[in-house]
Amino acid sequence: MNLSVNIAGVTLKNPVITASGTFGSGEEYAEYQDLNGLGAVTTKGVSLTPWMGNKTPRVTEVYGGMLNAIGLQNPGIDTFITRDLPFLSQYDTRVIVNVCGKTTEEYLAVVERLSDTAADLLEINVSCPNVKEGAIAFGQNRDALFAITKEIKKKARQPIIMKLSPNVTNIAEMAKACEAAGADAISLINTITAMKIDIYKRSFVLANKTGGLSGPAIKPVAVRMVYECAQAVKLPIIGMGGIATAEDALEFIMAGASAVAVGMIHFHDPNRATQIVQDLIQYMNTYHVEDINELTGCVR
């Protein structure tokens, strides 16, 4: 049975990845699951300098999911390279570094700093809805997305995955812009901009007013978007958004994803990505699937 998949020339032992921001840099959840069993770990977004993030409350639960407005708090690329990357390198899994910035120059500087490190793939976060400058602005405009993808591609030593925002009218157009600019892969979806109101306090629950919706509540939207992108581009796709079970992961794969990322469901079960790998194997055994790649995009 073959579970391994190929993303832009990098082989992952299985298609199950952790989603950025829901797994830190692996350290905390390494106490709960064996990272060696995962296809890859995607890190929390890393910027050029340390970022404070937003005021609290930053998180809240909603029906079947949660809102977050963390605002990309992170220690910056230097500490990431000296402390977090070596931690992940101990494991026999691929490392995908999620990169964020406020300007094109900041993205480029982070990408360059990563060029001679153990990072296997770079995921460019142009879709975080929770920071005022940069980030999502690049991901909501076709031309801006094309331009930044092209710039980063020039500098990056590792293959680049452009992470798309669902907060657009036509996500397939965004995928096409990435492909035209030379991206190696795309990942989707980031969180959906949302809001929760505290009716007793008559105010917003989150200090940031809005936050990104993630969890099972967004899965049907995410599956539809992965399908639309798969029809529009030839790039490998990492699908995510509300994956909680192997069945969910298979929906994304059949819609066109080569690999999947497991996100906020870890807050419900810190071992979930590993569990999904095991359940995928069981599905393949039961339904006589020789190669997981047979299933990618099998639904047209």
Added chain:
Amino acid sequence: MKHKETAVIIKQEALSDGIFSLWLETEAATLAKPGQFLSLYPKNAARLLPRPISICETDKINGKSAIRLVYRVVGGGTAEFSTFKPGETIDFLGPLGNGFPENARRALLIGGGIGIPPMLMLAKSRAAREQSSREDTLIVTGYRDNNTFLLSELSRYGTVYGAAEQLCADLFTDRALRNELLFIPIRSARQTESFPLDGASDREKTGAVPFTEGTVLDAIKAFELSADVIYACGPKPMLKAVKDFALEKGIPAWLSLEERMACGVGVCLGCVCETAEPDPHSLVTNKRVCREGPVFAAEEVIL
């Protein structure tokens, strides 16, 4: 490997209006330290995030390790917990967080509202130490009104004082207390003179918990309490007042903070509090309440 644990519910009872006491059978009890918490998962599949609840006490029940939680019903998750019956199970993570550092001889334990439960475990742990006597553990409990809870149990391990914002002595709801203890209610801190206390020796005879109308700070002032160290858990305005009091008196203080959590283990960065010094994780000034906390030195945090 750590994992999501499953505990069996041993018993559950209402202590007061909307306040429940839940005993869970779990080996995690043997690891628990005062000030740590469990994060409990609701069963309703639409409620995915675990609810952080402080460990109130650990014990052996019928030879099995058990953890007690005392919580207030405030929303869907806690409402669900309150329906759980003995024999049913509940999933959780923990013990989580750092807990209170224990060393000082004479300590002032301050609990406000649903911040009172962790003080029971701390008081009990102190009582189990050879060098500290019941008189060395001063406990101040703050309530909204007559809906008191845990007073008689706290009295086993320390000398307890009470404060209630709205007080009516006849209406105390702590049933165990009504039977076992006598109150010396002080109508307001300002009126202490007209309701003199006869000192600790008299109190011991009657077992009474003196109450004052007002906040925990009013009680501390009214009863002229002091100690080598302060431990506090409660709402933010209370912690702010305790911090100011501790700094003014030069008493080291440990504060247990509350913040909205998602993961509970340090991954999501949802639960941060502002700190004076850079945090070890992100090198900004945002420590994680679930991991570096929930207990912080008073001067460490900006409230």
